[in-house]
Amino acid sequence: VGAVFVFNDCKAHPLYIAEASAGGNGMGIDFEGAFLDGADRYHKRREIYEMMITNMSDEQKLEVTVRLVKEVLGGALETSGDLAAACKVPPSTRLVNKRIESATNVLTDTLDILTSPEIKVGRVGTDDDQDDDVASTNGSKADQR
Secondary structure, three states, X not given: OHHHHHHOOOOOOHHHHHHHHXXXXXXXXXXXXXXXXXXXXXXXXXXXXXXXXXXXXXXXXXXXXXXXXXXXXXXXHOOOOHHHHHHHOOHHHHHHOHHHHHHHHHHHHHHHHHHOHHHOOOOOOOHHHHHHHHHHHHHHHHHHO
């Protein structure tokens, strides 16, 4: 979850400060020069998120989902802070303020992660594959009778 703030250079949020200074595990992270922030670098961030998510267990995916909803979307519903401000500022003025732009990108990335197929748990293959499996199983039972 902290990666979403660090990758978007959203320095005003406490999660950025915690991740960048302690790395969540006592090791500092230095992303200066990494240049992952900004709407034009969205695809690079998306590739990293996808790689991170595909290497998670279902339990970890659920934990990340809960934390994103609580800490990012919950933060957007608060009355103050950059995430809340990003929801209130008209789109035409968002790019004027770097902090609001970063917060907007955090919200965009969070919604993308929460709606991505990779974050879904307990699924193997697509829905069409599962429907075919159910149909073939039902058909084989009927054939056995």
